[in-house]
Amino acid sequence: MPEQQTPTASQSSNDEFIDFLLSDQKTPEHTLKQQAQAVKAARHAATGRQQASFRPAAKPAIVFDRVTKVYQAQPGKPALNKVTLQIAFGEFVFLVGHSGSGKSTFIRLLNRELTSTRGTILVGGENLSTIKKWRIPYLRRNVGCVFQDFKLLPKKTAFENVAFALQVIGKSKAVIRNQVPEVLRLVGLGDKQHKRPDQLSGGEQQRVSIARAIVNRPPMLICDEPTGDLDPQTSLGIMKLLERINHTGTTVVVATHDKQMVNAMRKRVITLEGGYLVRDEAEGEYSLNA
Amino acid sequence: MRSIVYFIKEALVNSRRNIGTAIGAIITIFLSLLIVGVFSITSLIINNVVNEVEQEVNISFYLSDNAANANVQAMEAQLRSNPLVSSVTYLSKDQALQKFKSMPGQDNQNFVNELSGNPLPASLEINLVDPENVQQVVDSIEQNPLFTKIAQEPTKPDNSLLYGQEIVPKLFAASNIIRVVSAILVLMMVIVALIFIYNTIRLAITARKTEIEIMRLVGASNRFIRGPFLMEGAIQALVAAVLAILAIQFLVDFGLPLISNMIPWLPVSIAGGTVTLVCFALLVVGLIIGVLGSWLAMRKHLRV
Incomplete structure (x- = not known):
């Protein structure tokens, strides 16, 4: 599995930002210890909350500063509200909280669908x-x-839905023909590539959407x-899949x-409540009163 | 270059996938352009008619039977040298009689045969460069010293100079109103067509906002997202414009002769070059609306 997730040369040509992100992935064994330390340190920083000047050993994947x-x-x-935390490369993080606690806002800030009102967000x-x-x-x-x-396109097959993500960022047909079947096999849909979303179960549809999200091998x-x-x-199947993706070095954040x-x-x-970060535990439990 | 090919291919595939929407958009653009085209051509024809009617405003200068030839020729020469006058024709008594006989409508032939002699005066028929200057020319003739010597009734200049004194001012007022109104109508039709087409494109794009959202989420650049949509707008507008042009050519070739047969007394016609110009304008306007409309409709979905 790991060799499937090794970044290709074509990707790293995008720009230096990607180079930087991928360079962290290229030698996972070597940096594993460093990352582990970073995770520990990041947790420490997160529980300490206001200590923004903290510097981890490795560059974190995600930084929220107030x-x-x-x-x-x-x-x-x-x-x-003044959320401060760090997530290291290669981490698997749950983001929990009631409806309206700020989970979706957190997620949408990460891909720059929204901008923060105050404070700094660093991604890679x-x-x-x-x-x-x-x-x-x-x-x-x-x-x-x-x-x-x-968010699948109903008129396109599983293959086309995943291929679409590569097409619109200008990838060649050869890359598409090569990568799409591979990633669909990875999510367990090797035999359903040519089914449309309405011919797939909910879980299978989510697998297609995960395949689409990772086909370009993003670090996050x-x-x-x-x-x-x-x-x-x-x-459970979806979570196992996400965990498997995480094991290949991808940083995974799940709200x-x-x-x-x-x-x-x-x-x-990481637990959010009413916009505040109220808990951040290493091997945490969902401890909200539901 | 590769992306242009991709845009065209995507545009065609999308049009086929959403064939209903595509046909709807094409029909809307086609009808809008057709209406604008028909209105423009109608307005141009009306303008032609008004011009023709105005051109018929001329001055008939009735001459006394006793007028000396030398004086008449001197007057003719002076009128010719007037920059407001485009042409002067001498109409002898016999020619006037012939003209009267051949005038349509009444039974002039018999009427003339019952007359003894020729009661009609000779005249100078004066055509003008710009019919709106008719009064000025009339004034200059009346002030000419030769006028009293050759006019049929020197004491009553209005009887010697005939130029539709009563209707000319009304005619010019009416024709100016017709010109302005038809121009405003065409302008309004253009605006209506613009709004119509823009709305159609906007609906077609809104129907595919999930697609656009996904493109943005997987990191497609705005240029790449916009390309196929602009191309689609351009292709649809092009098809619609070609249809509109064919329809207009058909109307001009077959509809116009029918109308001019129904009202033979009005010069209903239009130059082929003008029609070509209108068609070309429709093509360009259609393309601009197609691309610009798509661009504007996309804007809202591309805001990051």
């Missing part, structure tokens, strides 16, 4: 408040996105309620309120 997001519609009630070292408009598409090529409602994968519409058995799942996976859990 990030506040206020929507115009609700000026008195920030959706996120890039400051999202000052990023140039033309660079945003390149940022997004490095942050795969998975959503609760899959963010998921907003990926199992929200799925039954527990199917959800969810699937309590059982979070408790079963024993991963880092």
Whole structure:
């Protein structure tokens, strides 16, 4: 599996940002220790909350520094309130909280769909408040996105849906023919490439959308309620898949309120409540009163 | 270059996938352009008619039977040298009688045969460069010292100089109104067509906003997202414009003769060159609307 996730030369030509991100991936064994230290340090920083001047050993994948997001519609009630945390490369992180706790805002800030009102967000070292408009598409090529409602194109087959993601960033036919079947096999849909979304189950559709998110081999994968519409058995399969993707070096952030799942996976859990970061535990549990 | 080919291919594939929407857009653009074209050509024809009618405003200068030839020729020469006058023709008594006989409508032939002699005066028929200057020319003739010597009724200049004194001012007022109104109508039709076409394209694009959203999320650049949509707008507008041009050519070739047969007293016609110009304008306007409309409609979905 790991060799499937090794970045290709064609990708690293995008720009230096990608080079930087990928260089961290190219030698996973070598940096594993460093990353582990970074995770520890990041957790420490996150629990310490206001210690923004902290410097980890390795460059973190994601940095939130006193990030506040206020929507115009609700000026008195920030959706996120001075959230400070770091996520290292290669981490698997759950983001939990009730509806309205700020999970979706957090996710949408990460791929620059939204901008923070105050505070700094760094993704792969890039400051999202000052990023140039033309660079945003390149940022997004490095942050795969998975959503609760899959966002598949109903008239395209599984293959075409995944191929679409490569097509619109200008990849050649050869790359598409090579990578799409491979990634569909990886998510367990090798034999259903030519089915349309309405011929697939919910879990299978989510696998297609995950395949689309990772086909370009982004160093980061963010998921907003990926199992929200799925039954527990199917959800488990999706989570195992995400874990497998994580094992290949991809940083994975999953926003969810699937309590059982979070408790079963024993991963880092960041808890948001009313826009505040209230807990950040290494092998955390979903400890909100549901 | 590769992306242009990709845009065209995508545009065609998308048009085929959403064939209903594509046909709807083409029909809307086609009808809008057709209406604009028909209105423009109608307005141009009306303008032609008005011009023709105005050109018929001329001055008939009735001469006394006793006028000396030398004086008449001197007057003719002076009128010719007037920059407001385009031509002067001498109409002898016999020619006037012949002209009267051949005038349509009444039974002039018999009427003339019952007359003894020729009661009609000779005249100078004066055509003008710009019919709106008719009064000025009339004034200059009346002030000419030769006028009293050769006019049929020197004491009553109005009887010697005939130029439709009563209707000319009304005619010019009416024709100016017709010109302005038809221009405003064409302008309004253009605006209506613009809004119509823009809305159609906007709906077609909104129907595919998930697609656009996904393109943005997987990191397609705005140029890459916009390309196929602009190309699609351009292709649809092009097809619609060609249809509109064919329809207009058909109307000009077959409809116009029918109309001019129905109202033979009005010079209903239009130069072929003008029609070509209108068609070319429709093509360009259609393309601009197709591309610009798509661009504007995309803007909202591409805001990052």
